[in-house]
Amino acid sequence: MSIDMLIDKIIEKNNPSVIGLDPRIEYVPAFIKTACYEQYGKNLTGVAQAILTFNKKLIDELCDIIPAVKPQSAYYEMYGIEGIKVFHETINYAKKKGLYVIADVKRNDIGSTAEAYSSAYLGNTKIDNELNVNTFNSDSITVNPYLGTDGVKPFINDCNQYNKSIFVLVKTSNPSSGEIQDLMVENKTIYQKVAELVKQWGRTSIGQKGYSNIGAVVGATYPDQAVKLRKTMPNTYFLVPGYGAQGGTANDVASCFNNDGLGAIINSSRGIICAYINKRYPEKEFAHAAREAAIQMKNDILDSLK
Numbered sequence: 001m002s003i004d005m006l007i008d009k010i011i012e013k014n015n016p017s018v019i020g021l022d023p024r025i026e027y028v029p030a031f032i033k034t035a036c037y038e039q040y041g042k043n044l045t046g047v048a049q050a051i052l053t054f055n056k057k058l059i060d061e062l063c064d065i066i067p068a069v070k071p072q073s074a075y076y077e078m079y080g081i082e083g084i085k086v087f088h089e090t091i092n093y094a095k096k097k098g099l100y101v102i103a104d105v106k107r108n109d110i111g112s113t114a115e116a117y118s119s120a121y122l123g124n125t126k127i128d129n130e131l132n133v134n135t136f137n138s139d140s141i142t143v144n145p146y147l148g149t150d151g152v153k154p155f156i157n158d159c160n161q162y163n164k165s166i167f168v169l170v171k172t173s174n175p176s177s178g179e180i181q182d183l184m185v186e187n188k189t190i191y192q193k194v195a196e197l198v199k200q201w202g203r204t205s206i207g208q209k210g211y212s213n214i215g216a217v218v219g220a221t222y223p224d225q226a227v228k229l230r231k232t233m234p235n236t237y238f239l240v241p242g243y244g245a246q247g248g249t250a251n252d253v254a255s256c257f258n259n260d261g262l263g264a265i266i267n268s269s270r271g272i273i274c275a276y277i278n279k280r281y282p283e284k285e286f287a288h289a290a291r292e293a294a295i296q297m298k299n300d301i302l303d304s305l306k
Contacts, residue, residue, distance in 0.1 A: 003205075006140075015067055021059075024075060031283060033050045036053065044079050052086045067099065069099050070104050102141065102167065115154040118157075118158045141155070152166075171222055202236055219248070220240050223248075236263075243271070250300035
């Protein structure tokens with residue numbers, strides 16, 4: 001099971017955290033940008049190559065202490081086709097370094113279109129029904145459930161067929177999430193209704209460690225809601241955004257875990273990849289600053305679980 005692979009990496013590194021590779025060109029140190037602009041020009045190609053260099057150096061510095069990375073596709077798509085190429089190369093490079101890759105793409109649509117999205121990120125793309133081509137080759141993706149079961153089922157099918165996982169948006173970390181997710185339906189909030197569906201969807205995909213390949217996104221900024229969701233979905237792995245720059249703390253995320261110390265993986269993006277800016281390190285030490293921030297994050301989370 002794919003979720004067992006992730007759990008094994010978490011246990012091996014003793015680290016329930018995932019680093020979000022969400023790079024804007026403004027985050028990239030000037031010395032990298034200058035070199036890439038000189039080689040490729042100050043254009044989308046130069047920008048994309050600078051981001052790729054930035055990502056690779058971060059991965060090299062972090063791969064021995066973190067189990068996973070989570071590249072957010074929007075930060076690559078904004079730089080056009082060159083950015084999408086870097087998204088693809090970043091996934092492949094991270095996997096070569098032994099990391100579990102969660103592609104944060106938040107995809108969904110009606111059933112047939114969902115099948116195409118799922119083929120791109122989880123399964124294989126068929127060419128004339130003769131060749132099967134693996135495209136983005138991520139281990140996992142994020143999925144929007146608000147088109148209902150027929151929009152999620154293609155992703156679940158590919159999880160089971162190709163040994164992948166998904167994390168379904170349940171209670172997101174953004175401030176306005178409650179405008180929809182907290183609405184009451186039949187004496188329950190919409191996010192609780194979605195959680196019940198996630199639990200149901202995951203019953204056929206339980207791994208050896210007791211968790212399903214069908215996970216849930218639960219924001220660190222809503223710890224009280226996380227307590228309820230943990231009870232509703234005891235066999236569901238939580239991907240927890242909102243730690244650090246969005247205001248979530250180690251104590252806030254503690255309720256996302258089960259008593260076995262598993263059940264959640266906590267994401268930090270800017271807090272790690274921009275650590276050299278936030279902590280005023282020399283820019284050539286950006287990867288070292290990220291490593292120190294990642295270690296501090298790990299220790300804070302583990303301390304909160306004690």
